Amino acid sequence: MTMYDKLQAIAKRENIIAGVGNAEPFYALRERLRYTAVPFTAYSIEERTEPSVTMPAVKSLVAVGSSYNVIYDSIDDGKYRGNISSGAVGKDYHRVIKEKLEIIKNELLEDHSTMIFSDTGPLADREVAVRCGLGTVGKNLSVINRDIGSMFFIGYMLTDVEYEKWDAPIANKDEDVCTGCGKCIGSCPGNAFDNGTFRYEKCISYITQKKGVLSYEESKALGIQIYGCDVCQRVCPKNTGYKRAYSEYAYPNIEELLNMSDKEFKRIYKPTAAGWRGRRTLQRNALIALGNMKADREDIIKRFAEDSREDIRAAAEYALKCIKER
Numbered sequence: 001m002t003m004y005d006k007l008q009a010i011a012k013r014e015n016i017i018a019g020v021g022n023a024e025p026f027y028a029l030r031e032r033l034r035y036t037a038v039p040f041t042a043y044s045i046e047e048r049t050e051p052s053v054t055m056p057a058v059k060s061l062v063a064v065g066s067s068y069n070v071i072y073d074s075i076d077d078g079k080y081r082g083n084i085s086s087g088a089v090g091k092d093y094h095r096v097i098k099e100k101l102e103i104i105k106n107e108l109l110e111d112h113s114t115m116i117f118s119d120t121g122p123l124a125d126r127e128v129a130v131r132c133g134l135g136t137v138g139k140n141l142s143v144i145n146r147d148i149g150s151m152f153f154i155g156y157m158l159t160d161v162e163y164e165k166w167d168a169p170i171a172n173k174d175e176d177v178c179t180g181c182g183k184c185i186g187s188c189p190g191n192a193f194d195n196g197t198f199r200y201e202k203c204i205s206y207i208t209q210k211k212g213v214l215s216y217e218e219s220k221a222l223g224i225q226i227y228g229c230d231v232c233q234r235v236c237p238k239n240t241g242y243k244r245a246y247s248e249y250a251y252p253n254i255e256e257l258l259n260m261s262d263k264e265f266k267r268i269y270k271p272t273a274a275g276w277r278g279r280r281t282l283q284r285n286a287l288i289a290l291g292n293m294k295a296d297r298e299d300i301i302k303r304f305a306e307d308s309r310e311d312i313r314a315a316a317e318y319a320l321k322c323i324k325e326r
């Protein structure tokens with residue numbers, strides 16, 4: 001059995017997808033990055049586009065994907081509840097992906113140099129996934145895999161192993177991956193797809209994670225999102241193979257979230273992908289969600305209108321204004 005076949009056998013057993021690609025620089029991305037701002041990364045253009053800057057001995061890239069295509073049953077208990085996108089519910093995907101990559105490393109690459117990354121690595125996950133043949137980029141800018149759609153977490157590994165074969169990037173010639181139907185663009189609540197240009201600053205997922213005071217427009221666009229947004233993937237016909245599940249974390253009780261101590265927040269949210277942004281940002285979003293719901297909870301909101309933190313105070317003032325206009 002070749003190394004490549006062994007990799008695929010492990011992937012099948014672990015219920016993930018995996019592919020291998022060369023470690024050449026990402027030349028096309030390098031050009032694009034010169035003119036595009038990338039939020040939430042401190043890596044230089046060289047680090048983001050040249051695998052050898054991070055690992056001089058690198059010979060191959062191994063990308064893996066783990067599906068999170070789940071729809072959580074709504075909770076109708078009369079409480080004011082926000083929404084957390086399905087990818088951020090449950091165990092933090094960084095850990096899930098890291099565990100899978102560790103399994104590959106331990107079973108297959110024990111005698112080799114490897115570096116493992118999930119989300120926080122220098123290279124662009126999407127580019128690595130495409131080069132390793134996991135899928136092709138759809139109009140919603142997500143990597144779509146023929147079998148599992150686009151709702152999967154991506155992780156990758158740099159290794160000094162030369163595999164017997166590399167996966168080829170998948171072509172979308174027959175529109176068998178992205179059909180070009182445009183549902184993703186038409187359904188985007190933030191209107192982030194602007195004439196073929198992605199405006200990340202209008203993306204709700206980005207807005208829920210960015211720190212500081214949100215503008216009136218950003219607050220309105222947030223709706224009831226506490227963390228993340230996945231509408232452009234949810235509406236995609238390639239993601240109809242979802243599972244159903246129940247989790248209270250998908251629809252957090254806003255009153256509970258606002259009353260939560262830092263210790264409680266860490267216990268409940270730290271193991272999830274939504275926890276990394278911290279209590280303050282999620283509570284800011286929770287206040288805005290109450291406003292957008294025109295919730296009958298001025299008593300709670302007023303407590304935060306006197307807060308010493310400007311972003312929290314501004315969110316409370318926004319919520320009170322919305323409720324007044326009810």
Ligand code: SF4
Nearest residue numbers: 188190203204229232
């Ligand atoms: S995540 Fe939401 S706001 Fe962002 S592009 Fe997709 S649908 Fe639009």
Ligand code: SF4
Nearest residue numbers: 138179181182184236
């Ligand atoms: S919704 Fe349609 S256009 Fe958008 S990514 Fe999916 S298949 Fe492509």
